[in-house]
Amino acid sequence: MSSEPDDPDVTARMRKAHTVACGYLGTVVSSRPSDAGPKEAWGWRGRTLGRPVAGPYGPGWLRVVHSPLDKASGKLWTGPEDAERMVPHQVPRPRLRLVRQWTEGDDAYKAELYDHVTGETVSPTPALVTAAPSLSAAWWSDLRRVMSRLPAISTDRTAVRQAYLDRAMPKYLAFLGGPVPTVPPSWCTAHGDLHWANLTGPDLTILDWEGWGIAPAGYDAAMLHAYSVEVPETAERVRQELSEVLDSEKGCFAELVVITELLQSAERGDNVDLVTGLQRRAKEVWHRMRAAGVSNSSSSVCGSI
Numbered sequence: 001m002s003s004e005p006d007d008p009d010v011t012a013r014m015r016k017a018h019t020v021a022c023g024y025l026g027t028v029v030s031s032r033p034s035d036a037g038p039k040e041a042w043g044w045r046g047r048t049l050g051r052p053v054a055g056p057y058g059p060g061w062l063r064v065v066h067s068p069l070d071k072a073s074g075k076l077w078t079g080p081e082d083a084e085r086m087v088p089h090q091v092p093r094p095r096l097r098l099v100r101q102w103t104e105g106d107d108a109y110k111a112e113l114y115d116h117v118t119g120e121t122v123s124p125t126p127a128l129v130t131a132a133p134s135l136s137a138a139w140w141s142d143l144r145r146v147m148s149r150l151p152a153i154s155t156d157r158t159a160v161r162q163a164y165l166d167r168a169m170p171k172y173l174a175f176l177g178g179p180v181p182t183v184p185p186s187w188c189t190a191h192g193d194l195h196w197a198n199l200t201g202p203d204l205t206i207l208d209w210e211g212w213g214i215a216p217a218g219y220d221a222a223m224l225h226a227y228s229v230e231v232p233e234t235a236e237r238v239r240q241e242l243s244e245v246l247d248s249e250k251g252c253f254a255e256l257v258v259i260t261e262l263l264q265s266a267e268r269g270d271n272v273d274l275v276t277g278l279q280r281r282a283k284e285v286w287h288r289m290r291a292a293g294v295s296n297s298s299s300s301v302c303g304s305i
Contacts, residue, residue, distance in 0.1 A: 005046030014049040021111035024100045027055030059116035072108035083209035123196035132233040140241045142204040151188035157213030159192035172263045184216035185250045194220040195227045218254030221245040226258045229277035
């Protein structure tokens with residue numbers, strides 16, 4: 001979840017589109033004063049806007065997605081619908097009930113009506129920046145269970161491409177001072193955007209299934225850890241709870257992949273506060289990988305650093 005766009009024209013356009021979507025799907029925006037959740041949730045740079053609504057399936061969440069008309073296709077456009085068809089309901093996620101698409105000139109819009117999710121996101125932003133969240137042992141157990149089920153889901157969707165790794169990892173990890181491996185030990189299905197603003201508590205629900213697909217094994221665990229580096233207590237908890245993945249060769253490689261992506265995003269002005277911590281973590285992981293031998297399938301390479 002991101003902040004309201006800086007561009008007032010984008011804000012006005014998306015709020016208007018949300019009103020149009022309500023008309024299409026027979027919903028009305030609902031304040032639900034007893035609900036502690038957000039009343040308006042923005043996606044990156046105003047690409048999406050979600051609000052609580054009341055509609056044909058009772059309380060729900062209506063999200064509107066915008067895309068230039070010539071780019072209204074591909075994995076980000078179809079991700080939630082693909083997840084509804086292919087991701088088992090044992091993976092806790094909001095049920096997608098209705099979808100409606102329309103165009104206005106050169107703009108394409110999609111309205112997605114989800115079941116209402118109780119609770120709140122663990123953080124209003126992807127990265128933790130101040131305090132460690134209070135999460136129960138049951139919450140962590142549920143997360144581990146989900147992360148053991150996701151890799152087995154069969155899909156032809158792609159979250160991370162080998163061509164990207166070959167191009168980006170040598171560039172953004174050049175500060176490590178040596179050749180960086182770019183081919184992961186293995187690939188498997190991942191959520192693809194597992195950060196703190198896409199996880200709810202006190203009961204675990206995983207939001208935002210736009211970008212799910214095949215990624216380097218360990219990718220989800222690595223992403224959650226990367227978004228925790230500014231809160232050492234939580235970073236340590238992530239390493240403890242997800243040690244089976246993060247302590248392995250595949251987990252170490254996945255951390256370097258995620259760090260590459262976030263360092264690249266910092267060039268656009270995103271995640272700037274994480275850069276120092278991410279670079280420090282990359283050096284620690286890289287040194288341990290080299291000490292263990294990056295070509296070895298070690299079951300314990302990174303450890304609790």
